[in-house]
Amino acid sequence: MDDPRIGFVGLGLMGRAMVECLQKNGFELTVLGHRDRSGLDEALAQGATEAASGRALAEESDIVMLCMGTSDQVEARIYGPDGILAGAREGQVVIDFGTSLPASTLKIGADLAEKGAVYLDAPLGRTPAQAREGRLNIMCAGERAAYDRVRPVLDVLGENVFHLGKLGNGHTIKLINNFFAMTTACAMSEAFAMADAAGIEREALYGVMSAGPLKSGMMDFIRAYAVEGRIDLAFSVANAAKDVGYYRRMTEDLGRDSPISGAADAALRAARDGGAGDLMVPQMTDWIATHSKKGQT
Known part of the structure; x- marks a missing residue:
């Protein structure tokens, strides 16, 4: 796909960084914002065009990119008389870069296919800073021919770009990945909290645990704060709770129980619902140290 017209929806921290990267590499963008216009205004200042609706954006774009927080937000932009689906057309490619529910992804994909468009799920790894530099990890899934057509654009945004098979596989793998990551983070946070309760220095505990096969990048993230x-x-507690919750909904859709995710889900939801959703995940060490005391509500 030569010189594709790109429409971008969702200019939060990650989305605006991706837009900046695309603009620095010469792509012309049409963008659609929300209540916070800061990311939108940055893009407009660099030459982007603002769309009045998802439908208008889709009508002007060869590739539509979404970078949003939840499946509900994605569906709100896809559906409705002014949604992306209403403006979709034959040969168009729509890409969801968020962490969404696979069941929602498959539904949207089927609806777009009726218009002749192709849906790809392509959740991300790494940070906004790395997005600006084009060094994301991109876990893309869906029709291979469509993936091959947009691969040059994905290569601008990503250092490691994967094609993972059929539609939905990207979101499924991302949710499994985040379940494992957040379970590890919560377990390490509790380990430090229990060391505190026992009068053991946190660094002494880390030294022993990291000397064996338990050592991991996630352990080191928690240790850096602890x-x-x-x-x-x-990565906020609220986002972690959302992702683990989505993982559990996915396992239900698969007809499976998930006993291991239950503990991380309960801890993250309790922290979020108790007003700690804006904390970063490594700060769960302090939250667990306080809230694990017997009789603590």
Whole structure:
């Protein structure tokens, strides 16, 4: 696909960084914002065009990109008389870069296919800073021919770009990945909290645990905060609770129980619902240390 016209929906921290990267690489963009116009205004200042609706954006774009927080938000932009689906057409490719429910992804994909458009799920790894530099990890799934057509654009945004098979596989793998990551983070946070309760220095515990096969990048993220007070993992408790909750809904859709995710889900939801949703995940160490005391509500 030569010189594709790109429409971009969702200019939060990650979305605006991706838009910046695309603009620096010479792509012309049509953008659609929400209540917070800061990311939108940045894009407009660099030459982007603002669309009045999802339908108008789709009508002007060869590739439509969405980078949004929840499946509900994605569906709100896809459906309705002014939604992306209403403006979709034959040969168009729509890409969801968020972390969404696979069941929602499959429904949207089927509806877009009726218009001749193709839906790809392509959740992301890494940070907005790396997005600006075109160094994201992109877990793309869906029709291979459509993936091959948009691959040059994905290569601008990503350092590691994967094609993972049929539609929905990207979101499924991302949710499995985030379930495992957040379960590990919560387990390490509790380990430090229990060391505190036992009068053991956190660094002493880490030294023993990291000397064996338990050592991991996630362990080191939690240790950076627990021992040094430094947050290297800027991922909120609210987002973590959402992703683990989506993972559990996915397992239900698959007809499976998920006993292991239950503990992380309960801890993250309790923290979020108790007003700690804006904390970063490594700060669960302090939250668990406080709220694990017997009789603590």
